[in-house]
Amino acid sequence: MNFEYFFALLLGGLTRGSIYALIALGYTMVYGIIKLINFAHGEIYMIGAFTALIIGGALSFTGMNPVLIFVIASIAAIIYSAAYGVTLEKLAYRPLRNAPRLSALISAIGMSIFFQNYVLLAQTSDFLPFPTLLPRLKILALIEHLISTTQLLILISTAVVMILLTLLIQFTKMGKSMRATSQDKQMAQLVGINVDNVISMTFLIGSATAALGGVLISSHTGQINFYIGFIAGIKAFVAAVLGGIGSVPGAVLGSFILGLTESFGTGYISSDYEDAFAFIILILILIFKPSGLLGRKENEKV
Amino acid sequence: MFSIKELKRAFLTSLWFMFLTFPLLVMKVNTITDTVIWRWMNLLYVGVGSFFLSILWKYLLERRDRKGSSTSRNPLTEKISKYMEKKNDRYSSMAVLILIVLLYPFIMSMYQTSILTTALMYVVLGLGLNIVVGFGGLLHLGYAAFYAVGAYTYGLLFYHFGLGFWVCLPLGAILSALFGIILGFPILRLRGDYLAIVTLAFGQMVRLILENWNDFSFGPSGIANIPRPDFFGKELNLAQVTNFTYFIAIGLTILTIFVIRRMESSKMGRAWEAMREDEIACQSMGIDIARAKLTAFSMGALWAGIMGVLFAAKTTFINPASFTTWESIVILCIVVIGGMGSIPGVIVGALLFILTPEYLRAFSQYRMLIFGIALVLMMIFRPGGIIPKVRKSYKFAADKNKSQEGEA
Numbered sequence: 267m268n269f270e271y272f273f274a275l276l277l278g279g280l281t282r283g284s285i286y287a288l289i290a291l292g293y294t295m296v297y298g299i300i301k302l303i304n305f306a307h308g309e310i311y312m313i314g315a316f317t318a319l320i321i322g323g324a325l326s327f328t329g330m331n332p333v334l335i336f337v338i339a340s341i342a343a344i345i346y347s348a349a350y351g352v353t354l355e356k357l358a359y360r361p362l363r364n365a366p367r368l369s370a371l372i373s374a375i376g377m378s379i380f381f382q383n384y385v386l387l388a389q390t391s392d393f394l395p396f397p398t399l400l401p402r403l404k405i406l407a408l409i410e411h412l413i414s415t416t417q418l419l420i421l422i423s424t425a426v427v428m429i430l431l432t433l434l435i436q437f438t439k440m441g442k443s444m445r446a447t448s449q450d451k452q453m454a455q456l457v458g459i460n461v462d463n464v465i466s467m468t469f470l471i472g473s474a475t476a477a478l479g480g481v482l483i484s485s486h487t488g489q490i491n492f493y494i495g496f497i498a499g500i501k502a503f504v505a506a507v508l509g510g511i512g513s514v515p516g517a518v519l520g521s522f523i524l525g526l527t528e529s530f531g532t533g534y535i536s537s538d539y540e541d542a543f544a545f546i547i548l549i550l551i552l553i554f555k556p557s558g559l560l561g562r563k564e565n566e567k568v
Numbered sequence: 569m570f571s572i573k574e575l576k577r578a579f580l581t582s583l584w585f586m587f588l589t590f591p592l593l594v595m596k597v598n599t600i601t602d603t604v605i606w607r608w609m610n611l612l613y614v615g616v617g618s619f620f621l622s623i624l625w626k627y628l629l630e631r632r633d634r635k636g637s638s639t640s641r642n643p644l645t646e647k648i649s650k651y652m653e654k655k656n657d658r659y660s661s662m663a664v665l666i667l668i669v670l671l672y673p674f675i676m677s678m679y680q681t682s683i684l685t686t687a688l689m690y691v692v693l694g695l696g697l698n699i700v701v702g703f704g705g706l707l708h709l710g711y712a713a714f715y716a717v718g719a720y721t722y723g724l725l726f727y728h729f730g731l732g733f734w735v736c737l738p739l740g741a742i743l744s745a746l747f748g749i750i751l752g753f754p755i756l757r758l759r760g761d762y763l764a765i766v767t768l769a770f771g772q773m774v775r776l777i778l779e780n781w782n783d784f785s786f787g788p789s790g791i792a793n794i795p796r797p798d799f800f801g802k803e804l805n806l807a808q809v810t811n812f813t814y815f816i817a818i819g820l821t822i823l824t825i826f827v828i829r830r831m832e833s834s835k836m837g838r839a840w841e842a843m844r845e846d847e848i849a850c851q852s853m854g855i856d857i858a859r860a861k862l863t864a865f866s867m868g869a870l871w872a873g874i875m876g877v878l879f880a881a882k883t884t885f886i887n888p889a890s891f892t893t894w895e896s897i898v899i900l901c902i903v904v905i906g907g908m909g910s911i912p913g914v915i916v917g918a919l920l921f922i923l924t925p926e927y928l929r930a931f932s933q934y935r936m937l938i939f940g941i942a943l944v945l946m947m948i949f950r951p952g953g954i955i956p957k958v959r960k961s962y963k964f965a966a967d968k969n970k971s972q973e974g975e976a
Contacts, residue, residue, distance in 0.1 A: 303761045316592060323597035324604045342591070349588055361629060361948045368707060369947040371761060372904055375709075376943025379897065383937040388592045388610075395599055496893075500772075503765060538780040545769035552762060553754050 275533040276526070281417050281486065283525025284424035288479030289502035290509075290517040291431065292351075292472025298448040298512035299468050301367065305374035306354055307476060308499015309381035312492065314347035314477025315484040316385055319396055326397050336399040336485070343477045350381075351473025352466050360462075378496075385492040393491045396484040416486040423482065427475055428518060435514065440467060448512065497541060501528075504548045510561020519559060523547075574623065581622035586615045632949055669818060673811040681814050685882065687922040688817040689875050692824045694902040694914040696871025699828065701900065702909035702957070703837060704864035705844025707764040710751075710771025711899050714869040716778060716891035717744045718876020723791040723886050724784075733797040737877050744873020748866035756858050771896055778888040790887025797881050813882050820878065824871055825911060831867065832911075840864050844909075894936075901939045905946050907953025916954055 289311050296304045322339030326332070358377045362370045400415050435441035446454040447464045455461050483498075484490045501524065509520025524544060531543045551558065593614060596605040673681040693715065700708045718740035725731040725739065755766050778785045785791075796809045797816060804812055831837050839860045842850040851857050880886050898921070906917020921939075925932035946953060 303765065313592070320591045320595050320597050323599060324595060327602045327604065346588070346591065353584070353588060358944050358948075361632075365947070365951065367761070368705065369951055371707060371764060372900075373944045373947040375897065375900070376940045376947070378940070379936055379943070380940030383934075383940060385592060387934070387937065388589075389596065394597075397599070500765070500768065504769075507762070507765075539776060542773055542776050545773050548769050549754055549766060552758060552766060556757065556762070 271533070275529045277413060277417060278533075279526035279529030280522065281420050281525070282529055283505075283522035284420050285479045285483045285498070285521075286502045286505045286525055287424055287518045287521035288427065288475045288482075289498060290506040290521050291427075291514065292469075292476045293503050294506040294509070294511055294514060294517040295444075295468050295472050297506070299444065299451075299465060300359070300363070302359065302370050303374065303503065304354075304359075304469075304472075305371070305499070306358075306377035306381055307472065308495035308497075308502070309378050309385075310347050310351050310354070310473045310495070311476040311480040311498060312490070312495030313350055313381065313385065313480075314343040314473075315396075315480035315490045315494065316389065316492075317346040317477075318343035318481040319394060319484065319490060320389075322397050322399060326399070332399040332401065335397075339399070340478065340481045343481045344474045347473040347477030347480070348470045351469040351476075355466060355469040360465075378499075382492055382496070389492065391492060393489045396488050396490055398485075398488070400485060414486070416482065420482045420486065423478065427478065431471070431475070431514065434471075440464075444468060501541075501544045504544045507558055508547060508551050510558025513558070513560045516558055516560035574626070577626075578619050578622045582615045582619035585618040586611055589614045628949060673814050678807055678810045681810050682882075683923065683926050685810075685814045685817045687919050688814075688821050689878060689882075690899070690902060690918040690922045691821050691915050692817075692871050692875050693899050694906065694918045695824050695828055695911065696868045696875070697899050698868075698903050698909065698911070698914045699831070699840070699871075700864050700868035701903050702907075702914070703832065703840040703844065704861070705840075706861065706864060707761075707767070707900075708865075708868070709764050709768040709893065709896050709900065710774070711767075711868070711872055712891040712893070712895035713751075713771040713774035714744045714747060714872035715876045715879065715895065716774055716888070717747050717869075718873035719880040719886045719891070720778065720785060720791075720876075721873070722877040722880040723794055726794055727791055733795065733877070733881050737874060740873040740877035741870050742873075744876065745866040745870040747873075748869030749862055751869075752862040752865040756861055768893065768896075771891075771893055775888050775891055775893075778891070785888070788887060788889070790885060790889075791880075792885045794880050794884045794886065796884060813878070816878065820874060825915075828911060836860070836863055841909075898939070901943060905939075905942055905953055907955045907957055910953060910955050910957035913953045913955035913957070920954075 289307065292307050292310070293304060296302060296307070318339040321342040322335055325335045325338060354377055358373045359370055362373055400419065402415055435444060443454065443459045443464050444467070446457070446459055447461055451461055454464075480490075480494075484494075502521070505521040505524045506517045507520070508523060509516025509518065511517075524547060527547060528540065528543050532540050590611065593610040594607050596607065598605060672684065676684075693711070697708060697711050700706050700711075721740040721743050722731075722733065722736040725736050731739075751767070751770050755763055758766060779788055781787075796804075797813060798804070799808075799812055839850070839855045840863075842853070842855055843857060843860050843864075847857060850860075879890070883890075902917040902921050903914055905921070906915070907913025925935045931938075950956075
């Protein structure tokens, strides 16, 4: 077995997994709290990538330091995506909070279609090149053929985000309110938690991490278009289901399993069916363990 | 009428939207010439537009909450059902409609006939999906896959065995229904959100297979030169065949409406409806949920298969690009916006959706954008759709001679 090829696939899988994890967090947190698949979440990720492209592109013509531009573009993307996420919740999901779940789901699909076409009409349907902003690191010169700067950045920033998020959920007051709300919305309200704020906060955090994922993967692959959110969104959702939807560590675990499966699958089986691996995993997991790897089983009441 | 506070709120909302849309709507980066195109007018439009829309939005939301979200006391629905009760009026309007439909291809141009044929195909597709989504309450996002099964059945059977349109029509329907059952098995335990995502995945898988399995489906290049429908073995010229296809579409539409109306009030139809309302309660009443789900899927898929064969015959060329998730979502939009579970609603929805972009060319670019907003607005302000489903209710008529079965 060719070790270098194997290592490249492993690293590719981890990179993919990290990106899926950053997106899947939003799905799993939102689902944990309001029991809704936020279909438009992939589009929030896409909007983050586009914002970074536009801001980064505009600034790169001024001749600023590329690393600084990258940082500014990433922060802009995170702020904008978070703003879009919160607005989305307020306009499309909040008025439907007491409606049947099917209505909220259709509303989410509507928003997904809307966002895609909004970006398509406002910008373009072509693939846009993402500016190369990050320099090659000197320390990496020896192993450069194995790992790139962007890959390293993706792995490190995902790890940092995961740690920060765990701390937030476990130890802050906001995290405690979130956990309480996901247990029982009504009871949380009774003990004085502002449920509306908690839900907005969930959307804000989820959208921000998705945007980070969008910026990182676009600078890694070097191109984006209005459609990238759709497939990435479905796959991240699959990852969230695989790990057990509603569970944050589950989403991370599921994302890495999915990323590695895809990477090795395309490497050793066939690259034509790249997108099919996620769907096969989804169908298998839903047949054999619908609550996911780390999810808890919920009993439904009539 | 508007307080200062409300105006201030609207002003802040418009500022917020100007901020939100700033990078995407105002700036356009050109990486070839290294310039940024600024489109400041867009910002002005967004600002002014969102100012007024936010006032309207608040007013509409308040009105909705005051009224409650009951759809039964809908003026339009009431008018329609009152009208339908008068038999004489109904028959005369039906006669006029039939006359228009029969004469249409002889009055209008071939292009117009062709558009109306497409619209009718979407009527049938919508009615088929309506079985799954409207009657069964199962959100299905991979419906175009069954459409593809029908189209490829005809395409491949013609290519390999030279089978004709009329033989393939029932074969496509049966195969598609079988696929519905195959899809049905793994998802028997799923509902709601999970079901939506699995059907989406199924639709994607079918498209992936059609695109990549070159030996089987000829990949992205598709199958060309599929014959148009023949009239008892006679070859027709282009004008004749367009009209003939139109009449086939009319015939299939009428057949669909007839069959689905019967299905709706059959034992199975009522099982579907019970399943939509509450799956667990329905199960405990002794209804076989698995059977209800499988029949809903296969009966829905059946119509997609038939339309797939007709589609292949009408366009004479098929490739995977016609059967994307977008196609499924357009059909879902037709059902949801027309009115889930309501047969007239789906018909109106399909005609509206397919004909409006054809006649308002300027609007066709914004088609999907408007569909997206329409889905959200419908769910918030009018969850029943344009023509909501009229529930059968039995009135107790003590002061009349006979008890009346009315639709109110």
